[in-house]
Amino acid sequence: MTSFRHADILEIARTEGKVTVEDLAERFEVTVQTIRRDLSDLAEAGRLERVHGGAVLASGVSNIGYEQRRRLHSDSKSSIARACAEAIPNECSVFLNIGTTTEAVARELIHHENLVVITNNINVANILAENASCEIVVAGGVLRRSDFGLVGDLAAEAIARFKVDIAVIGCSALDGDGDLLDFDIQEVSVSRKIIAQARETYLVADGSKFQRSAPVRIASLREVDQFFTDAPLTKSLAAACASWGTKTNII
Amino acid sequence: MTSFRHADILEIARTEGKVTVEDLAERFEVTVQTIRRDLSDLAEAGRLERVHGGAVLASGVSNIGYEQRRRLHSDSKSSIARACAEAIPNECSVFLNIGTTTEAVARELIHHENLVVITNNINVANILAENASCEIVVAGGVLRRSDFGLVGDLAAEAIARFKVDIAVIGCSALDGDGDLLDFDIQEVSVSRKIIAQARETYLVADGSKFQRSAPVRIASLREVDQFFTDAPLTKSLAAACASWGTKTNII
DNA sequence: TTAAAAACGAACACAAACGAACAATTTTCT
DNA sequence: AGAAAATTGTTCGTTTGTGTTCGTTTTTAA
Structure with missing residues (x-):
């Protein structure tokens, strides 16, 4: 775990299904490059899947039932x-x-x-x-x-x-x-x-x-x-x- | 996975069984060409099967073929x-x-x-x-x-x-x-x-x-x-x- | 079968997004 | 305190996605 942002980004991704670089940069008040680096790390760790302009939940995750996700x-x-x-x-x-x-x-x-x-x-x-x-x-x-x-x-x-x-x-x-x-x-x-x-x-x-x-x-x-x-x-x-x-x- | 739309398109395909180029272009407010490119990518990745005018869930892949059958x-x-x-x-x-x-x-x-x-x-x-x-x-x-x-x-x-x-x-x-x-x-x-x-x-x-x-x-x-x-x-x-x-x- | 309409893919140009490299800053450890 | 490591911002060249236009293929209807 390298950054406190990582956990927050995952949290946002889980609730909203996706995250954009621009939005995250604004929320955390850092540059888009920094966010890009975060997303790259998370993608490499298999937690997110990188897309142009942001990232989405790694495939499979989004299909897990809501209740299950909540419990987990x-x-x-x-x-x-x-x-x-x-x-x-x-x-x-x-x-x-x-x-x-x-x-x-x-x-x-x-x-x-x-x-x-x-x-x-x-x-x-x-x-x-x-x-x-x-x-x-x-x-x-x-x-x-x-x-x-x-x-x-x-x-x-x-x-x-x-x-x-x-x-x-x-x-x-x-x-x-x-x-x-x-x-x-x-x-x-x-x-x-x-x-x-x-x-x-x-x-x-x-x-x-x-x-x-x-x-x-x-x-x-x-x-x-x-x-x-x-x-x-x-x-x-x-x-x-x-x-x-x-x-x-x-x- | 290269675009936010990809995940959404798969989601729509899963719930509705099929997707059309026109409909997707309208939903995402992009041109049909862009959607065509998305569908080509997804088809190449084996997630969807391309048909004229749109795409359907890939047959035989995981439980999505099953979802399709269930609707049938x-x-x-x-x-x-x-x-x-x-x-x-x-x-x-x-x-x-x-x-x-x-x-x-x-x-x-x-x-x-x-x-x-x-x-x-x-x-x-x-x-x-x-x-x-x-x-x-x-x-x-x-x-x-x-x-x-x-x-x-x-x-x-x-x-x-x-x-x-x-x-x-x-x-x-x-x-x-x-x-x-x-x-x-x-x-x-x-x-x-x-x-x-x-x-x-x-x-x-x-x-x-x-x-x-x-x-x-x-x-x-x-x-x-x-x-x-x-x-x-x-x-x-x-x-x-x-x-x-x-x-x-x-x- | 043929003709019209729709859908398609390829090619091009532009803008957005990207990653790499370097510098500035902060943090960590000795 | 000082060195080393990690984090962030800045710049710049490169890549990627997008809309547009074109000619081609497929579908539909006659």
């Missing part, structure tokens, strides 16, 4: 997601589970190439359908309307069939001992299976998860290889992560 | 779907497979109560998510972008787990012998399994299916209990249906 938009979530996506190479297999943060990760994977993505989250499938080079496998299960997740035995069994390079998981809460917690026992069994079947496990969770609690234990941070978040860990938790070899990425 | 015959499709939905009682279990006609049926089931719907069609899941009293089970599988279907072993296995009251199936073509045909052998194995596992089988297919052909045989009308369509059957086919006990509902 939270800045901290998308920064966390971006950092996580950057840690995921092209041409590998990834699992994404249920949760708005993992959906944000899916959004950031739009420009990755030749991924195989396995998910029990219908929103993830809808989002990544935009990425033509990505093979998407949907685990079956009962549709849970609250988050468009697929849960139950069917999901767990389907997942047992795969062994992925990277599992990206979200959780509802994270307690002081470094335990990942969730509300739904069915989803937990799915998450546990995923962690067991993945070569590496990445956890994405914003700072708000530290303040919440949930009844069911998924796993410990000990079993996580990389942890992406936006808030500093408590001293004891940071020490624990260090001793467990859990790399923490604070955005 | 939409009137007759929804009447067929409505008739089929009326034959489905509340509080029963239903299977819906891939296809625009079965999606139309899903739309007509929005107000049914306490259904259990099993499907390998993500669109069906999205549509019926609005019906709060409906339990939706999604069969797993590899996502096929052309129609948002879930195909492959995973789908077939998931379906083998269920036994439903009614299977509602669509097909790509229907030949003179009363054989149901499809293009994709993977999807066919799913459809066959469904028919075998259902207490009753309903076929929905508009008249255009009589004019087409497809390579893979799903089943015969003999195995179908009710057939919903909008065009009269040939005499021989009608006689065959009568002898098989296949009830035909011509809308």
Whole structure:
């Protein structure tokens, strides 16, 4: 992230669908050249698509449902997601589970190439359908309307069939001992299976998860290889992560 | 992508199915030449297909060909779907497979109560998510972008787990012998399994299916209990249906 | 089939937009 | 404080998009 303008430009692009060089130059009170440089950077990062006179949302983005975009938009979530996506190479297999943060990760994977993505989250499938080079496998299960997740035995069994390079998981809460917690026992069994079947496990969770609690234990941070978040860990938790070899990425 | 108009033109094409040079020139307040150049660029990029006087959505590319198909015959499709939905009682279990006609049926089931719907069609899941009293089970599988279907072993296995009251199936073509045909052998194995596992089988297919052909045989009308369509059957086919006990509902 | 009308692509000229290079300024780090 | 790096503004040559005009191709109607 090089300029404070970048985030604002993206925000404007998201709400208005497009941005013009002239307009942005006026808004930010800089010269058009400066804006041009910003747009070039954003285009290179795949966040925008450059056009003559301005830029538009990268193709695919504009088709995502309004509600979805709203949910994904939270800045901290998308920064966390971006950092996580950057840690995921092209041409590998990834699992994404249920949760708005993992959906944000899916959004950031739009420009990755030749991924195989396995998910029990219908929103993830809808989002990544935009990425033509990505093979998407949907685990079956009962549709849970609250988050468009697929849960139950069917999901767990389907997942047992795969062994992925990277599992990206979200959780509802994270307690002081470094335990990942969730509300739904069915989803937990799915998450546990995923962690067991993945070569590496990445956890994405914003700072708000530290303040919440949930009844069911998924796993410990000990079993996580990389942890992406936006808030500093408590001293004891940071020490624990260090001793467990859990790399923490604070955005 | 070279112009703001490109994104807008694609958007218009997606919602309206086609665009005309004249109309676009008026909308964007540019000359027809400029629009022609835009359409040429988009056609070269494979996003649109050029026709005399305008352009249409490129066929076969992602889900836009699908959008086009969905609009096609939409009137007759929804009447067929409505008739089929009326034959489905509340509080029963239903299977819906891939296809625009079965999606139309899903739309007509929005107000049914306490259904259990099993499907390998993500669109069906999205549509019926609005019906709060409906339990939706999604069969797993590899996502096929052309129609948002879930195909492959995973789908077939998931379906083998269920036994439903009614299977509602669509097909790509229907030949003179009363054989149901499809293009994709993977999807066919799913459809066959469904028919075998259902207490009753309903076929929905508009008249255009009589004019087409497809390579893979799903089943015969003999195995179908009710057939919903909008065009009269040939005499021989009608006689065959009568002898098989296949009830035909011509809308 | 032929003739008229519409749509088309190519070529040209002009203006807007562009990127590169350099200088001025601010920020960051030692 | 001073050097190094990053950011921004300025200038200038180049590229790109646009409207215009032309002749050609395609469609439509007779």
